[in-house]
Amino acid sequence: MTTAISVSGLVKTFGRTRALDGLDLTVEQGEVHGFLGPNGSGKSTTIRVLLGLLRADSGTAALLGGDPWRDAVPLHRRLAYVPGDVTLWRNLSGGEAIDLLGRLRGGLDPARRAALLERFELDPTKKGRTYSKGNRQKVALVAAFSSDVDLLILDEPTSGLDPLMEEVFRECVVEARDRGATVLLSSHILSEVEALCDRVSIIRAGRTVETGTLADLRHLTRTSIDAELAGPPPRPDYVHDLAVDGHRLRCQVDTDRLGTLLTELNAVGVRTLASRPPTLEELFLRHYENGGGSEDGSGGGADDGNGGGSEGGPGGEPTAAVVR
Amino acid sequence: MSGRVLNAPAPVATTPAAPGGHDLAGTGVLYRLALRRDRIALPVWVYVGTGMVASTVFSFRKLYGDEASRRTFAAGIDGNGSLRALYGPIFDGSTTGGLTAWRMGVFGAVLAGLMSTLLVVRHTRAEEEDGRLELIGAGAVGRRAPLTAALAAALTANAALAALVAAALLAAGQDAAGAAAFGLALGCTGLFFAALAAVTAQLAETGRAANGLAGAAIGAAFVLRAVGDSGAGTGWVGWLSPLGWSEQVRAFAGNRWWVLLLPLAGAALLTALARALVARRDLGAGLLPQRPGPAAAAPGLASAAALARRLQRGPLLGWTLALAVAGAVFGGVAKGVVDLIGDNRQMADVLARIGGRDGVLNAYLSSIATVFGMVTAVYAVQAVLRMRAEEVSGRAEPVLAGAVSRLRWAAGHLLFPLLGTALLLAAAGAAAGLAEGLALGGGTGGAVGRMLGATLVQLPAVWLTAAVALAGYGLLPRWAAAGWTGFGVFVLVSWLGPILQLPQGVLDLSPFSHLPHLPGGPVEAAPLLWITALTALTTAAALAGLRRRDLG
Numbered sequence A: 001m002t003t004a005i006s007v008s009g010l011v012k013t014f015g016r017t018r019a020l021d022g023l024d025l026t027v028e029q030g031e032v033h034g035f036l037g038p039n040g041s042g043k044s045t046t047i048r049v050l051l052g053l054l055r056a057d058s059g060t061a062a063l064l065g066g067d068p069w070r071d072a073v074p075l076h077r078r079l080a081y082v083p084g085d086v087t088l089w090r091n092l093s094g095g096e097a098i099d100l101l102g103r104l105r106g107g108l109d110p111a112r113r114a115a116l117l118e119r120f121e122l123d124p125t126k127k128g129r130t131y132s133k134g135n136r137q138k139v140a141l142v143a144a145f146s147s148d149v150d151l152l153i154l155d156e157p158t159s160g161l162d163p164l165m166e167e168v169f170r171e172c173v174v175e176a177r178d179r180g181a182t183v184l185l186s187s188h189i190l191s192e193v194e195a196l197c198d199r200v201s202i203i204r205a206g207r208t209v210e211t212g213t214l215a216d217l218r219h220l221t222r223t224s225i226d227a228e229l230a231g232p233p234p235r236p237d238y239v240h241d242l243a244v245d246g247h248r249l250r251c252q253v254d255t256d257r258l259g260t261l262l263t264e265l266n267a268v269g270v271r272t273l274a275s276r277p278p279t280l281e282e283l284f285l286r287h288y289e290n291g292g293g294s295e296d297g298s299g300g301g302a303d304d305g306n307g308g309g310s311e312g313g314p315g316g317e318p319t320a321a322v323v324r
Numbered sequence B: 001m002s003g004r005v006l007n008a009p010a011p012v013a014t015t016p017a018a019p020g021g022h023d024l025a026g027t028g029v030l031y032r033l034a035l036r037r038d039r040i041a042l043p044v045w046v047y048v049g050t051g052m053v054a055s056t057v058f059s060f061r062k063l064y065g066d067e068a069s070r071r072t073f074a075a076g077i078d079g080n081g082s083l084r085a086l087y088g089p090i091f092d093g094s095t096t097g098g099l100t101a102w103r104m105g106v107f108g109a110v111l112a113g114l115m116s117t118l119l120v121v122r123h124t125r126a127e128e129e130d131g132r133l134e135l136i137g138a139g140a141v142g143r144r145a146p147l148t149a150a151l152a153a154a155l156t157a158n159a160a161l162a163a164l165v166a167a168a169l170l171a172a173g174q175d176a177a178g179a180a181a182f183g184l185a186l187g188c189t190g191l192f193f194a195a196l197a198a199v200t201a202q203l204a205e206t207g208r209a210a211n212g213l214a215g216a217a218i219g220a221a222f223v224l225r226a227v228g229d230s231g232a233g234t235g236w237v238g239w240l241s242p243l244g245w246s247e248q249v250r251a252f253a254g255n256r257w258w259v260l261l262l263p264l265a266g267a268a269l270l271t272a273l274a275r276a277l278v279a280r281r282d283l284g285a286g287l288l289p290q291r292p293g294p295a296a297a298a299p300g301l302a303s304a305a306a307l308a309r310r311l312q313r314g315p316l317l318g319w320t321l322a323l324a325v326a327g328a329v330f331g332g333v334a335k336g337v338v339d340l341i342g343d344n345r346q347m348a349d350v351l352a353r354i355g356g357r358d359g360v361l362n363a364y365l366s367s368i369a370t371v372f373g374m375v376t377a378v379y380a381v382q383a384v385l386r387m388r389a390e391e392v393s394g395r396a397e398p399v400l401a402g403a404v405s406r407l408r409w410a411a412g413h414l415l416f417p418l419l420g421t422a423l424l425l426a427a428a429g430a431a432a433g434l435a436e437g438l439a440l441g442g443g444t445g446g447a448v449g450r451m452l453g454a455t456l457v458q459l460p461a462v463w464l465t466a467a468v469a470l471a472g473y474g475l476l477p478r479w480a481a482a483g484w485t486g487f488g489v490f491v492l493v494s495w496l497g498p499i500l501q502l503p504q505g506v507l508d509l510s511p512f513s514h515l516p517h518l519p520g521g522p523v524e525a526a527p528l529l530w531i532t533a534l535t536a537l538t539t540a541a542a543l544a545g546l547r548r549r550d551l552g
Helices: A043-050 A072-076 A094-104 A110-119 A133-145 A163-178 A190-196 A214-219 A255-268 A280-289 A300-309 A316-323 B002-006 B010-014 B027-037 B041-063 B067-078 B081-087 B096-123 B125-129 B132-137 B145-171 B176-203 B207-230 B242-248 B257-278 B304-332 B345-354 B360-392 B396-400 B406-440 B444-456 B459-475 B477-496 B525-548
Strands: A003-014 A017-028 A032-036 A058-063 A079-082 A151-155 A182-186 A199-204 A207-213 A222-229 A240-245 A248-254 A270-276
Touching: A003 A043, A003 A182, A017 A032, A017 A043, A017 A058, A017 A182, A017 A199, A032 A043, A032 A190, A043 A058, A043 A151, A043 A182, A079 A133, A094 A133, A094 B304, A094 B396, A110 A133, A110 A163, A133 A151, A133 A163, A151 A163, A163 A182, A163 A190, A182 A190, A190 A280, A199 A214, A199 A280, A207 A214, A214 A280, A222 A255, A248 A255, A255 A270, B027 B096, B027 B145, B041 B096, B041 B145, B041 B477, B067 B081, B067 B096, B081 B096, B081 B207, B081 B304, B081 B360, B096 B125, B096 B145, B096 B176, B096 B207, B096 B242, B125 B132, B125 B207, B132 B145, B145 B176, B145 B257, B176 B207, B176 B242, B176 B257, B207 B242, B207 B304, B242 B257, B304 B360, B304 B406, B304 B444, B360 B396, B360 B406, B360 B444, B360 B459, B360 B477, B396 B406, B406 B444, B406 B459, B406 B525, B459 B477, B459 B525
Parallel strands: A017 A207, A032 A182, A032 A199, A079 A151, A151 A182
Antiparallel strands: A003 A017, A003 A058, A199 A207, A222 A248, A222 A270, A240 A248
């Protein structure tokens, strides 16, 4: 058994709303899989189907080799779940909630629990009602990471965490993967996904629009080129967002045309050249802003400002992610 | 509605904060928001209250058409301490209005109190608990605006109730001053409890606890009034209770308008207290102090059932205590029943319709056992709907993402409507029997046994009420609050049906109508068995629905 989660053609409607519209998702055993999508695209619905809380209208879903609806109880012994918005019992302390949630799936490791409380700087004696959003999230995270499970299902688990705690969270995910656990990480934080995930699925309006490794996904998209040339730049018609200023050329080029463009530039003579692979953010925006027809990247007009604006921000981290 | 005239600081909302005046900024907007959110619930409360008064006055007019029959009826009731304890004294039985004021005075005031409590807490503490008030508080909204808006909405609702009740009495041809006095007595009592709820909403941190505190106060007011009304020499106790004030207005019996000042002054004081408290505390915090909890869970907290026990044990304890106290009070005043002369034909007729047959004492005990059964049904429905609260809040989700089947999760909670109800009825029965035995001096052992039988025989009907609520939750989760509908129908039919002489077909709708009248009446197993069987069927259908449906 090498597939931890296998979902195909999943459909779920709520009244007239079609929350899932033929969604596919495959998560291999032992990988950290990023699950991306805008608000309301069906991430949480998918996760609830995987947890056996919702029953799909059609399509198939298999979880750790079992049926998430029929085999919910035995499957849940092998998984831990962290919701994006944790609500706790007002009159239970955080420590009690951690123990309870751990025991409900068959126990947790007390030593790891203690270490995690320390690392997440969580006071377990406070009552549920007094925790802030971030601290409630930590309660669920400590409970999940303290258990020895095969699968972690994390639904926007870091909402409300500060950057330091976000870092602790990332370490915990890496440790869980090193233990052999599979992780399904639904997230909005793209740097988090880029840093942690082996593969990514992007969904939109209840369908999967991209899935693959980050390198695969990058391959489908455009690279930004900023070149200083020896002479007047060429004006190829296959590039996007072309801007020419004297001998300077800036544009975006589909990754499969990159070689052609470089040959053409070389013919003029290149003084300096900066090329930047697309960030996940650009991938993401492209899928979300372009409406439906995003497969061949034909409608890139809306991306201009975003592509330029993001250069300063996440530019540093993606490079590191590519190395990983 | 009339409340809008009484409360008009609305224009403040848009003006920039002026020193001293911005405390109430936004009140008008919040007031309209409250009425908008309650556009269904509030009219239902008001119409139900009005409808009950109207049906009572019209049926009294039909049943006791001439003054002589009314006087005979009233004389029978008024000599009986136990009936006075349940409904209050009759101040003037010569008019239909006077009889209606007796029959619906306490009941209507309790209804107004509950309506006002739920209304105020829903728009103050419950909003704060859910975090919505934070969103509102971040706008140009004064610190005291939400509280003021909730109280203004309560004023509106109570004014509407008072006006419609008075109109209904007028329509039945009753004296205008008496009608106004009765309507105002109900409205002013409602207003008092609205202000009380405004204070409990400051003390408690959750809407549930705030409702619980205010509900306990209504219960205490009822018990105080019952003690005050039950016999000679205890009359002053009744003056300690807002429900007693409502009686002492004596609508249709002299109309003592000045008594209305008591609830109004009380409401003003409590409002001032709540307003002072709201400015003294942080948003989201209560005034009762926080204690840290244990860093680790006790070994026993290891299953969904253990969690359900932990969540449900507090309310169960509170309810048990309340029912034991109520049992003791109502058992203790049973002595008044034996003082009643049994040759009053109409009286015996009415008593027979209220409950049992063999002897007035048994009829009284049997009717209070029915009351305990219905009160326990409130607990049962509430305990069932706790599951829905867990689901809606998202707390059930991580539990069910553990190795916990839905049935096991539900079973943990359902233990309480199943066995907790038995505990409540046993507490009420034992306390009532003990108090009755002591008061009558006839030996406590037999009395306790008799009353335990009388209260525990209510269990099948209580269970069926809970099962109807469970069916709502399992099969129609969106309409789970409709679980209260079953309860409402059962109570209205059994409580008011006999005295209104509703047709038997309607009375048969309520399982409480089919129970043996204990003590004294014959015990037939058949109704108990089929009610239990119906409960089992309904529960099975509800659980099948719960297993199949989407959660969350």
